[in-house]
Amino acid sequence: MTIILKKVNFMKYTHIIKPNIKHIYIKVDKKNNIQLISSKKMRKEALRVLEQKKDWIKRAIEKNQSKIKRENIYKDGGVVYLFSKEYEFVYVRGKKDKITLQDNKIYYQSKEHLYPKKAVETWYKDRLKSYLEPKVLFYAKKLSLFPKGIKYRKMKRRLGSCRYDDILTFNSMLAKLSFVEIDYVIVHELIHIKHKNHSPSFWKEVEKIFPNYKEIRKNITL
Ligand SMILES: [Zn+2]
Numbered sequence: 001m002t003i004i005l006k007k008v009n010f011m012k013y014t015h016i017i018k019p020n021i022k023h024i025y026i027k028v029d030k031k032n033n034i035q036l037i038s039s040k041k042m043r044k045e046a047l048r049v050l051e052q053k054k055d056w057i058k059r060a061i062e063k064n065q066s067k068i069k070r071e072n073i074y075k076d077g078g079v080v081y082l083f084s085k086e087y088e089f090v091y092v093r094g095k096k097d098k099i100t101l102q103d104n105k106i107y108y109q110s111k112e113h114l115y116p117k118k119a120v121e122t123w124y125k126d127r128l129k130s131y132l133e134p135k136v137l138f139y140a141k142k143l144s145l146f147p148k149g150i151k152y153r154k155m156k157r158r159l160g161s162c163r164y165d166d167i168l169t170f171n172s173m174l175a176k177l178s179f180v181e182i183d184y185v186i187v188h189e190l191i192h193i194k195h196k197n198h199s200p201s202f203w204k205e206v207e208k209i210f211p212n213y214k215e216i217r218k219n220i221t222l
Contacts, residue, residue, distance in 0.1 A: 011034055011054075011057065012034065013034035013035065013036050013050065014033065014034065014035050014036070015035075015036045015037075015038070015043075015046070016035055016036065016037045016038075017038065017039065017040050017043070018037060018038070018039060019039060019040070020039070021037065021038065021039050022039070023038075024036070024037070024038045024042055024045065024046045024049045025037040025038070026049065026050060026053055026056075026057065028057055028060040028061060028064070030064060031064075032061050032064055034057060036049075036050050063218075069221060070084070070176045070177075070221060070222075072089075072117075072120065072176070073089065074089065074116040074117045074120065075089065075116070076089065076090060076091040076113075077089070077090070080106050080120055081176040082101070082106070082124075082127060082175060082176070083127075083131070083175065083176075083177070083178060083179060083182075084176070084177060084178035084179075084181070086104075087101070087104055087105055087106040088104060088105045088106070089105075089106050089108060089116070089120075090105050090106065090107050090108065091108055091110070091113050091116075092107045092108065092109040092110075093109070093110075093111070094109035094110065094111070095111060096109065097109065097110045097111075097119060099119055099120065099123040106120075108120070121154060121172065121173070124172050124173060124175035124176070125152050125172040125175075127175050128152065128170065128172055128174055128175040128182075129152065131175075131179070131182065132150075132170060132174070132182060132186065133150065135182070135183060135186055136150060136168070136186055136190070139183070139186050139187050139190055139209070140190060142209070143187070143190055143191065143205075143209075145190045145191065145193040145194055146166075146193070147162075147166050147167065147168045147189075147190065147193060148165055148166040148167050149166075149167040149168070150167070150168050150169075150170065151167060151168070151169040151170070152169070152170055152171075152172045153169055153170075153171065153172060154171065154172050154173055155169075155171045155173075158171060159171050159174060159185045159188075159220065159222070160174070160185050160186075160188065160189045161189065161192075162189045162190075162192030162193060162196070164196065166193050168189045168190070170185065170186075170189070171222065173222045174222070176222060177220060177222070180216060181216055181219070181220050183210075184206075184210050184213060184216045184217070184220075185220075187206060187209045187210060188206060191205045191206055
């Protein structure tokens, strides 16, 4: 395998030469690295393809950049997301620990401000609950699929889950997402009551409610 770093027009790309491949591949990874992969024989042809695919590459890069990164910064003057909206995180002195929302600010009242992350995450759970539960009922009726219970938990990777006994668990960090994204997760888990897998028939049911579910899924970052 030979790797060559090159530049064409607007883009830097890496040309990877592999001995036994028949096709030409172009990849754009999450860090916007562009890879052109071909055999040595098809080197020139590959360049032509790269030129042809210029617009596709540009779009892929744009898509990567438009991916909303909702990263909370738990310090005074930092940022905290709620339902996809950005709020300034403000420390307030007070005996009792509490979090309040006003205008574009989230006020974290505490005596010593020791556990801002923990405070926000507990608060997230309540906020999520009040949005999510009526929505679960709404979609449950629409789909005629009723969960046996709803739980909340902070999870590293999963957005939600549906147990064999039809109890749904939602990641409390979903409170950072937009309403459409949360609704998608609700519908996804409800349909698992009927299909305990990700088979084509599962996705077909999801698609009935969210024809653009692929687009929604792609943009979800917790
Ligand atoms: Zn699933």
